[in-house]
Amino acid sequence: MATYTPTRPIEHLDRGQKPPVPPAGGGGDEGQGDSGPSYGARLRRARLGLICAIATVGMVFVSLTSALIVRRGLPTFDDASRTYFRDWGGVQLPWVLLAINTAILLISSVTMEGARRGLARRAALAPVQSIPGVSLGSERNFPWLGVTVILGFGFLVGQGMAWADLRSRGFFVNTNPDSSFIYLFTGAHALHLAGGIIALLWAGITSLQRKPIEGRRIVVDVAAWYWHFMGVLWIYVFALLAFAR
Secondary structure, three states, rough: OOOOOOOOOOHHHHOOOOOOOOOOOOOHHHHHHHOOOOHHHHHHHHHHHHHHHHHHHHHHHHHHHHHHHHHHOOOOOOOOOOOOEEOOOOOOOOOOHHHHHHHHHHHHHHHHHHHHHHHHHHHHHHHOOOOOOOOOOOOOOOOOHHHHHHHHHHHHHHHHHHHHHHHOOOOOOOOHHHHHHHHHHHHHHHHHHHHHHHHHHHHHHHHHOOHHHHHHHHHHHHHHHHHHHHHHHHHHHHHHHOOOO
């Protein structure tokens, strides 16, 4: 434990004079000092916020799944014939396009992981590189982040082509309950994936601005785990749509 020694003994102080107060230390919980929270604490808080966001998105799709299962089993009452009938309908999905989109998203998850690990390595070596006289040599970095952004836009374009194929065959949002849920699930996923692309673009901007490596790693780390979640979520949606045929 650190101690403070005054410049002169306490007993030599003048009467009525208070002893000097030690300066406030910079220590604190989770490495918090005069310069603010440490990098590790910031990364843990960012990941905790990501977990909350993922849980929220997951609950949205769980609710949509429950609605799909319930609606698929409910009959509709016809006032003219005074009978119940099933109006779920049947939509033939563009499976080839959806399979290609799935492959693109899975590849982008691999490139996103490459970006995350590469930046984590650079952040770990940053203290060593700051030592005078120490050089780790030149290293060419593959543009993992840029490739991921391109693949993400490619997935969204592929989803737009799938929707155009459905419309060309006469399946719109209000054609039948089946087509409504198809557009709802794929559209909700595309919307959340677009949010992930915005996060990746922000990570790229911070890299161009030459901001500290620690802050850039936090942005890329959170964006990477969110992107992996989007890949897993799309596999779930793809399997659910196949099961609901």
